[in-house]
Amino acid sequence: MAWIAKNSAGATIERRSEPYLTPVLKAKLEADVLPRYPTKRAALLPVLHAVQHEHHWLPAQALEEIAAFLDLAPSQVLDTASFYEEFWLNPKGKYLIMVCQSLSCELMGQTGLLGKISRKLGIAPGQTTPDGKYTLMTAECLGSCGSAPCALVNEVLHENIHADNFERILDTLE
Amino acid sequence: MPLAQPVLCKRIPTYPWGDPKDRQYVGYDQFTATGGYVGLTKALAMAPKAVIDLVKEAELRGRGGAGFPAGLKWSFLPPEDGQRRYLAVNADESEPGTFKDRLLIDFDPHLLLEGIAIAMHACRLDTAYIYIRGEYHAQAKTLQRAIDEAYAHKIFGEGSRLGQINALWPNCYVHRGAGAYICGEETGLLESLEGKRGWPRIKPPFPAVAGAFARPTIINNVETLAMVGPLLDQGPTWFKSLGKGRPDGVPASVPASFGPKLYGISGHVNRPGVYEENLGIKLSTLIEDHAAGMLKGKKFKAAIPGGISMGVLGPDEYHAELDFDIGRKHNCLGLGTAGVIVMDQDTDMVAVARNIARFFAHESCGQCTPCREGTGWMYKVLTRVEAGGGTLDDLDLLLEVSASMGAMPGTTICGLADGANWAVRTIVNKFWPEFEARVAQTRSNRVSLAVVGATH
Ligand SMILES: Cc1cc2nc3c(=O)[nH]c(=O)nc-3n(C[C@H](O)[C@H](O)[C@H](O)COP(=O)(O)O)c2cc1C
Ligand code: SF4
Ligand code: FES
Numbered sequence: 001m002a003w004i005a006k007n008s009a010g011a012t013i014e015r016r017s018e019p020y021l022t023p024v025l026k027a028k029l030e031a032d033v034l035p036r037y038p039t040k041r042a043a044l045l046p047v048l049h050a051v052q053h054e055h056h057w058l059p060a061q062a063l064e065e066i067a068a069f070l071d072l073a074p075s076q077v078l079d080t081a082s083f084y085e086e087f088w089l090n091p092k093g094k095y096l097i098m099v100c101q102s103l104s105c106e107l108m109g110q111t112g113l114l115g116k117i118s119r120k121l122g123i124a125p126g127q128t129t130p131d132g133k134y135t136l137m138t139a140e141c142l143g144s145c146g147s148a149p150c151a152l153v154n155e156v157l158h159e160n161i162h163a164d165n166f167e168r169i170l171d172t173l174e
Numbered sequence: 175m176p177l178a179q180p181v182l183c184k185r186i187p188t189y190p191w192g193d194p195k196d197r198q199y200v201g202y203d204q205f206t207a208t209g210g211y212v213g214l215t216k217a218l219a220m221a222p223k224a225v226i227d228l229v230k231e232a233e234l235r236g237r238g239g240a241g242f243p244a245g246l247k248w249s250f251l252p253p254e255d256g257q258r259r260y261l262a263v264n265a266d267e268s269e270p271g272t273f274k275d276r277l278l279i280d281f282d283p284h285l286l287l288e289g290i291a292i293a294m295h296a297c298r299l300d301t302a303y304i305y306i307r308g309e310y311h312a313q314a315k316t317l318q319r320a321i322d323e324a325y326a327h328k329i330f331g332e333g334s335r336l337g338q339i340n341a342l343w344p345n346c347y348v349h350r351g352a353g354a355y356i357c358g359e360e361t362g363l364l365e366s367l368e369g370k371r372g373w374p375r376i377k378p379p380f381p382a383v384a385g386a387f388a389r390p391t392i393i394n395n396v397e398t399l400a401m402v403g404p405l406l407d408q409g410p411t412w413f414k415s416l417g418k419g420r421p422d423g424v425p426a427s428v429p430a431s432f433g434p435k436l437y438g439i440s441g442h443v444n445r446p447g448v449y450e451e452n453l454g455i456k457l458s459t460l461i462e463d464h465a466a467g468m469l470k471g472k473k474f475k476a477a478i479p480g481g482i483s484m485g486v487l488g489p490d491e492y493h494a495e496l497d498f499d500i501g502r503k504h505n506c507l508g509l510g511t512a513g514v515i516v517m518d519q520d521t522d523m524v525a526v527a528r529n530i531a532r533f534f535a536h537e538s539c540g541q542c543t544p545c546r547e548g549t550g551w552m553y554k555v556l557t558r559v560e561a562g563g564g565t566l567d568d569l570d571l572l573l574e575v576s577a578s579m580g581a582m583p584g585t586t587i588c589g590l591a592d593g594a595n596w597a598v599r600t601i602v603n604k605f606w607p608e609f610e611a612r613v614a615q616t617r618s619n620r621v622s623l624a625v626v627g628a629t630h
Contacts (some may be wrong), residue, residue, distance in 0.1 A: 041368060
């Protein structure tokens with residue numbers, strides 16, 4: 001729910017000396033991404049994706065660095081980043097499991113599947129296992145309704161998931 | 175008449191012509207060896223305006239949901255002023271039940287790139303951004319692979335066959351979204367492309383006049399553009415021999431349903447998937463002949479014609495013709511994306527409505543109060559009804575809330591609220607006895623506006 005205000009006022013920002021937006025990444029983005037757009041701001045989504053790809057989530061310091069890189073105010077970067085569900089402003093597990101809960105998947109048994117995964121991992125949707133390995137989320141339609149129910153594990157789509165083959169998918173995640 | 179030869183699925187094995195198991199990526203060489211980029215060659219031999227006129231004559235309607243005639247949209251562009259103009263390709267595909275654009279991108283991306291190149295030539299657009307939903311990781315990579323091949327063969331980039339447009343060599347880029355359904359709405363998409371939150375814009379100005387970066391911009395769906403190459407190659411007469419013409423007695427100004435269309439079918443059927451058929455195919459034919467019938471031989475109860483925004487067809491609408499006129503004939507919002515979701519006799523329609531309301535409550539961008547609050551109310555009320563705690567008042571409230579939110583009643587900026595409204599309203603109306611039986615038969619003295627007819 002993109003319109004729910006997230007409390008950021010007064011939050012302390014954890015800092016480290018090493019930048020998240022490394023000189024190597026910056027050079028790459030300057031060469032490949034910025035020239036694609038007539039404004040610097042338009043590069044924001046690709047830059048957020050690139051930093052998140054390296055670091056797995058987007059700490060506040062990274063947002064500040066991105067703001068400086070694109071000549072934006074940090075609040076503008078936060079405004080955009082907090083709108084999109086795929087941008088993680090908090091740490092997430094090594095494996096992000098997103099189970100589709102939209103109509104075709106619910107008709108084909110998603111509810112039971114989600115319950116099974118949840119019990120197996122010992123966490124509810126929205127939570128991360130204490131060892132930081134798995135984060136379980138529900139997702140809306142993943143564009144794979146013809147092979148419902150389905151789930152995205154990091155960047156890999158798993159289709160036609162049944163109670164028994166889901167265990168096998170979990171087993172392959174190390 | 176069933177479609178004799180596949181058009182969009184020419185290189186993508188699909189029943190009845192081929193087996194989906196044999197699908198594989200079609201690269202530049204295989205694409206050109208099988209008639210690919212011939213439409214582009216023909217388009218480049220024509221004046222840009224003549225290409226727009228041809229698309230107009232063919233009455234190609236948008237395949238992304240609204241069914242707006244593509245040629246007409248292209249003709250809304252202002253005259254060239256030497257400055258930049260953009261193409262935004264809508265590959266956001268997030269409407270539940272819809273998985274057709276993904277098929278084209280996965281297996282025949284050059285068909286899309288050919289349409290993009292033709293549109294850039296016709297409309298004088300120097301840069302194309304393919305806005306693809308963030309969850310399509312593999313598809314973004316596949317597209318990039320095809321784009322790289324297209325650059326290598328001078329479709330795009332320096333020395334492009336298109337020549338310079340607005341004094342620039344034409345470019346085509348993939349731009350990834352990040353998980354927000356609203357970015358499929360065309361102006362939400364543009365905001366997102368500009369690096370902002372995907373909040374739809376108040377129109378006018380329309381994108382053709384002031385779109386991306388406040389410059390003239392054309393936005394088309396993946397399937398719409400994929401259709402343009404074959405159309406240029408084989409011509410409007412061929413295109414109009416497929417699909418379904420104007421209904422009897424309707425003036426020529428009303429667009430018809432010409433051409434083939436990708437139909438996605440999912441839910442309670444034996445062989446879900448994407449099929450290509452003439453526009454106007456009957457729902458019953460799609461279920462029985464293409465999707466191999468109802469799952470476990472159960473009885474048909476309901477279907478969503480084209481993505482959950484469109485509302486529902488009931489048991490007596492099993493033979494509905496799936497064309498752009500379906501909204502008028504069957505009291506639903508329209509054909510939408512033609513992503514059909516089929517439900518059998520055991521489906522709980524209250525749960526279906528609750529699932530759909532949750533989707534919209536979750537995806538509303540929050541700008542317009544009737545949408546932000548209305549979708550939330552509908553979800554809460556339906557959750558209560560499903561759990562057995564509802565009353566007749568709740569059903570009145572549902573109808574009242576849904577009738578008052580949307581761009582059509584004129585209370586919201588974009589069509590997301592109309593989708594929510596039609597979905598919930600048609601399910602409650604068409605399955606009223608089922609809803610009535612689920613709630614306590616009590617009604618307070620409060621008179622619902624919906625009941626007295628004060629809202630439409
Ligand atoms: C809430 C909402 C979501 C939409 N999502 C999509 C989408 O994911 N893909 C798409 O092509 N069109 C989507 N549309 C329709 C677009 O606004 C637009 O009409 C379409 O991309 C135009 O292309 P076409 O004329 O080629 O169909 C959506 C519309 C609304 C109101
Ligand atoms: S109708 Fe809903 S989704 Fe569309 S702009 Fe308004 S609040 Fe956002
Ligand atoms: S409904 Fe689950 S992938 Fe579309």
